[in-house]
Amino acid sequence: MKLASYADGSRDGHLVVVSRDLTQAHYATGIATRLQQVLDDWGFLAPQLEDLAVQLNHGKLRHAFPFDPDKCLAPLPRASGWAVVGADGAVRRDAGQFAAAHQPLRAPAHGEVALAAVTGDLGAASDTAAALDALRLLTLVVDWRLDDELIATQAAPLAVTPDELGSAWRNGRVQACLHLLHNGSKQPVRDIDAHPGAALARVARLRALRAGQVVGAALGSLEQALAAGDSLLLDLKTAEGSSLFGAIDLDIAPPDLTP
Known part of the structure; x- marks a missing residue:
């Protein structure tokens, strides 16, 4: 669903x-x-x-x-917590406040994309299989950073159960294509292969997670050089072209021309 x-x-x-x-x-x-x-x-x-x-x-x-x-907020605007697992296994934690997919950015920022898993209760030291059992929903998230400071975490409009992903859900992995439009111009499509169960298990290694915790498997940084007044659209799609979570579609606030 x-x-x-x-x-x-x-x-x-x-x-x-x-x-x-x-x-x-x-x-x-x-x-x-x-x-x-x-x-x-x-x-x-x-x-x-x-x-x-x-x-x-x-x-x-x-x-x-x-x-x-x-008309959508983030699916879970106030999560129990937000943690991102990097490609190197390092875990970065934040409060868990999620902005809507269309909320403008206050300033040009550096974007870091993640596949986000929303969990049920998950005990400490759970393995990947147990983490997959506790996985409830998935969505797409972007952390926006300015000078290494997190200024916003933005979520796609939809959170979906894994069975809803169709061909993009295989053996506990999400395999899909990240599509980007920068100022209306298509950017190279990025192939995505993410393991949300492994990310959940990594975060739960030392402490239990409670229902509503959101954990991201990092998908890499956005390479677009953003400027004030730009627009950006991100959409994770199946190989057949169906949107999995709806698009993150935002504008960067234009320059302040007030004298």
Whole structure:
């Protein structure tokens, strides 16, 4: 299933289920209003959301509405924590505040992309197999840094269960293609091969993780030289061209021309 959090004036947004083709959505009211509620009681609530997703995909919900990614917050705006595992195995931890996919950057910054895994409760010293069992949802995240200081962490609009990834999910790995547009110009497509279970197990090596922790497997840095007024779009897609998590589509704040 595909889940998103629609902006409603609250800090966490309102949980919606999104159709497989990303055209329709339906509020999860009556099951849960926030994604963290679902993560806290996954065994009971997730099957109900899956039933709702099946009905949505078959066009059987009377109150479905067109999905608009511009109305989305990050799927989990306030996570239990955010940690990124680099290619060298080093772990970097941050607070876990996620900005919406369309939120403008305040200034040109350096982007570091990660495949993000949202976990259920996971015990300390868990192995990769146990980590995969605790894996609940996946999404795409970019850390934005300016002079080595984290200024924003931005998430794609959708968080999805691994089974929803189709051919991009193989033996516990995500194999997909990262597409980029810089100021509307296509950039070289980057092949992605990430192991979210290994990243979860690495972070849980010394301490337990609780439901709602988000762990990223680093996918590398963005090489585009960004300037004020630029636009950037990132979209992780299957080999067939289907978007997995919706696009991160943002503008960099234009120069301040105030005298």
